[in-house]
Amino acid sequence: MLFSITAAFNSVTDISPEMLARLGIKGLILDIDDTLAGHNDPQPAVGVMEWLDKMKSHGIKMIIVSNNFYLRVKLFADLVGLEFVNESKKPFSKGYRIAAMRLGLPKHALAAVGDQIFTDVLGANRFKIKMLYTLPIGNTNSKIHKIRRTIESPFIPKKIYCSGGRATVEHRMLRSLTYKERF
Numbered sequence: 001m002l003f004s005i006t007a008a009f010n011s012v013t014d015i016s017p018e019m020l021a022r023l024g025i026k027g028l029i030l031d032i033d034d035t036l037a038g039h040n041d042p043q044p045a046v047g048v049m050e051w052l053d054k055m056k057s058h059g060i061k062m063i064i065v066s067n068n069f070y071l072r073v074k075l076f077a078d079l080v081g082l083e084f085v086n087e088s089k090k091p092f093s094k095g096y097r098i099a100a101m102r103l104g105l106p107k108h109a110l111a112a113v114g115d116q117i118f119t120d121v122l123g124a125n126r127f128k129i130k131m132l133y134t135l136p137i138g139n140t141n142s143k144i145h146k147i148r149r150t151i152e153s154p155f156i157p158k159k160i161y162c163s164g165g166r167a168t169v170e171h172r173m174l175r176s177l178t179y180k181e182r183f
């Protein structure tokens, strides 16, 4: 399975420390563009700074892995106080491997978080770590976004978890987790 998703969320801020604990996730490999911030937006999206602080206070280790260029990634990573790998060439594994090494965690304790099917989802599956998919933030009316959505739509999960969300998604998560544990 190259496009397996462990759980899908409306926003990164819907991911809770309790949920990560249940999935055995101790570290997150985070995408920036359209996941933590709008595309090339220097500021994190609403609630993201607080969410990062909450994760840190629960001992969740985090690192940014982005395909964007050095200055964009460094400025953002410095702002939110995280280490980073820039020009990571997701979905190839090198960036994930560097990130896993820096976090000092085994693959089974790691999850990638991101919004793109052919970079974030494919990359996480190639590297054989869990995948937490977030719907992209930002201007979804732009031409490039519309084209992307059309191509990606068959792969996007129908059940999206929102905070205080539905039990059906829990089932999906557990089913995927069982699948992942066969690796």
Ligand SMILES: [Mg+2]
Pocket (backbone or CB within 6 Å): 031, 032, 033, 034, 035, 114, 115, 116
């Ligand atoms: Mg992205």
